[in-house]
Amino acid sequence: MLMLNDPFRQLDRLAQQVLGTTAHPAAMPMDVWREGDEIVVALDLPGVEVDSVDVDVERNVLTVRAERKDPVREGTEMVASERPRGVFSRQLVLGETLNTDHVHASYDAGVLKVRIPVLEEAKPRKIEIQSGGQQQQIKA
Helix, strand or coil, X not given: CCCCCCHHHHHHHHHHHHHCCXXXXXXXXXXXXXXXXXXXXXXXXXXXXXHHCEEEEECCEEEEEEEECCCCCCCXXXXXXXXXXXXXXEEEECCCCECHHHCEEEEECCEEEEEXXXXXXXXXXXXXXXXXXXXXXXXX
């Protein structure tokens, strides 16, 4: 039988869930990278149903909200509870060089990927430099 009656361990778990630790952050862990002409944001949301995920963009702020519901049904008793549940939220301030009118999101295997295109005027371009009678191109 599983015995969990150490109050200090339970207090430590509660503090980790509320405040987070390096190994178990309270917010959604994420990675961000540039892939071609898009910025990709990947957020870990294991055990979250896609219907409970909400992605909004207002001005230049991306907000992601998700809810992991309590798996225990009425009439049952929780024996051990270590997985965080409830509502999680994360906000990212996006740069002015991103096109927030064409944001796309997908959810697969517990990972939410948000793709944000880079504006055309923010993409790298070549600048011609004239020197004497010759022209050279330098990537800006």
